[in-house]
Amino acid sequence: MKTSAFPIVLLSLLTFASKASTQEPCRYLKSRSGLAGYETGGPYKLEHFQLTKGRTELRAFLWKHWHDHIKGVAEARVGTVDAGNITALYVVQPDSRGDWGIDVELGRPLQPPPCSAFHVDSLVRYPIRKPDEDYPSQTLGPYLPDGKLPQTRLADSEAKDPKYYKLILVKNGKAIGDTI
Numbered sequence: 371m372k373t374s375a376f377p378i379v380l381l382s383l384l385t386f387a388s389k390a391s392t393q394e395p396c397r398y399l400k401s402r403s404g405l406a407g408y409e410t411g412g413p414y415k416l417e418h419f420q421l422t423k424g425r426t427e428l429r430a431f432l433w434k435h436w437h438d439h440i441k442g443v444a445e446a447r448v449g450t451v452d453a454g455n456i457t458a459l460y461v462v463q464p465d466s467r468g469d470w471g472i473d474v475e476l477g478r479p480l481q482p483p484p485c486s487a488f489h490v491d492s493l494v495r496y497p498i499r500k501p502d503e504d505y506p507s508q509t510l511g512p513y514l515p516d517g518k519l520p521q522t523r524l525a526d527s528e529a530k531d532p533k534y535y536k537l538i539l540v541k542n543g544k545a546i547g548d549t550i
Contacts, residue, residue, distance in 0.1 A: 396475045396485035399459050402443065409435065411444035421501055421533065429532035429550055432472065435462040436493050437526060439470050454480030474539070491542065495524040495535040496549060517544030
């Protein structure tokens with residue numbers, strides 16, 4: 371396991387998750403029976419402070435499925451020092467009104483709560499200028515105080531390799547958590 375900033379990200383996600391849907395938390399981590407017919411991706415292994423194949427594949431999967439309105443479920447795994455091996459499950463699907471979004475579930479066996487869930491209604495792509503440089507900015511940032519979205523972003527219609535952008539999870543026009 372690697373030392374990481376992931377626990378800080380989890381704390382911000384947990385704050386938001388406390389306001390999550392009233393549905394059973396982490397129902398998809400417990401059973402994927404309701405996801406028949408969904409395209410699947412992963413499990414993707416995410417490393418901290420590195421731009422890995424798993425991270426770029428997860429970005430590509432989430433962007434394609436959300437942007438093109440394709441039902442999909444992606445699993446990512448990351449090792450942490452204090453929370454053990456965390457599983458993140460992303461379910462891309464329309465809500466009861468037909469609006470497309472992503473249900474996110476985080477499973478943490480070593481740190482309470484063992485599971486939390488939240489919903490995001492959109493994604494924003496933030497450009498990476500020098501993806502091959504070896505420094506933490508490839509997995510951290512941009513810093514988004516108070517959920518304010520960055521002015522610099524890629525247009526939804528712009529075709530771009532996932533090596534050259536990060537995904538920002540958005541709920542009600544505000545960034546939540548960290549970038550993917």
